[in-house]
Amino acid sequence: MTVNIANPNATPLGFIDDVLTGRITLPMVPRVVEQVLQSLRREDFSTHDVAEQIAQDPVLSSRVLRLANSGYYARGRQLSSIAEAISVIGVNALQTLVAVSGSMAAFVDTPGVNLRHFWLRAVITGNAARQLAARSGNNADAAYSGGLLQAIGHLILCQCHPDKARQGFSPFVNEWGLKLAAREVSVFGIAHPEISALWVDKLGMPQLVADAVLTSLYPVETSAPALARILRLACTVADAVAEGRSLDTALGELEPGLVAQLGLQDYVSSDEFSTDFAELQTLPGPL
Incomplete structure (x- = not known):
């Protein structure tokens, strides 16, 4: 799936400007x-x-x-x-927990979103990102933070545009990562990572987390931090887990170029990945 996240058109930039100038107020x-x-x-x-x-x-x-x-x-x-x-x-873990708890409190009734399902996927993404960061020698705490908050911009978009959210999204149909971004572009004219990065910055999270969230769905051939690549891969893994897909199916959905960039070829073909995948399947749910 190709989503042009790296080069938003004038409408998305207008939304960002509205947030930055205060014409749109974040929750x-x-x-x-x-x-x-x-x-x-x-x-x-x-x-x-x-x-x-x-x-x-x-x-x-x-x-x-x-x-x-x-x-x-x-x-x-x-x-x-x-x-x-x-x-x-x-x-680090406390800061992440408090930030996510505050985010959960800020979005209590969001049009077009099943919040319990949303936060379940966010928790899986955060844990998947932490696993991938640890396996690739990157900052596991930052990856966990970024994974938990990577999609928070979707809630902001739905809350700011309730009519479009109700028409374009169903709380009973769950999409994540690139699939969610593609639908957002068609409904809102912008995808969630840029809005998520604004929220992460608002919470005062580390800059490397905000940068990773901002570029988390950039195309594989576009320059982006390793932490952003981890978040993109974690979204794919989390979607497979949340939808109940098998290990073999999940492996087939991993982007080879992304895996290679992170040096995880041996990992995804080993028992370590299957062990980590099974661990994600047993997570208890939202915080």
Whole structure:
């Protein structure tokens, strides 16, 4: 599938200009999320102060504790203190969790979107990106952040253009990655990565994450950061997992040029990929 993401026409640029000049206002995240993200950006932040901020929001608190007590971090321990949880999961993972939690709170009723299915795919994409980054020697934390937020621009587009969203998208038909971008271009005149990058920047996420999201669906023959290539590949893997396709089918959908650019030829033909794919199939769902 060919989608000209790298060279948007005048209409998409107009949408971007409207956002940048304030004619279109991006959704607001909860105040506590803004406070926590601001605190985490300070080099001298206090874990105690951040824990107190998080404790103001029961939903955010439960998500932090759930992540800290997951198999990935807990290693048999059971944590009940938010401060302890922060020390276990680390700043990068906490920043991502808070950013995604704020995003989920900002989009509670989006036309044309089944939000539970959307966030399930986002979680799978984030985890797939983390796997691919680790296997290719890239920044796994940044890949995870980028994967979780890569498609958030779709929610913004649907919220800004509710009538077009209802006509062009069905909450019962799920598309992802390049397929989603192609339909967005036909409905809105723009695809989600550029809008997603604006949101990532609004949340104060690292610049390398914003750059990767922005270029995540650039054509394989176009120059883009390795992290962007990982996000494009993760979208393909996540779509296969979410749609219940087999391992063999998923392997056939991987773009050879993309795999080669990341040096993952041996990985995708090994048991390591099948193991990682099976792990993605067992993810519990949205955060």
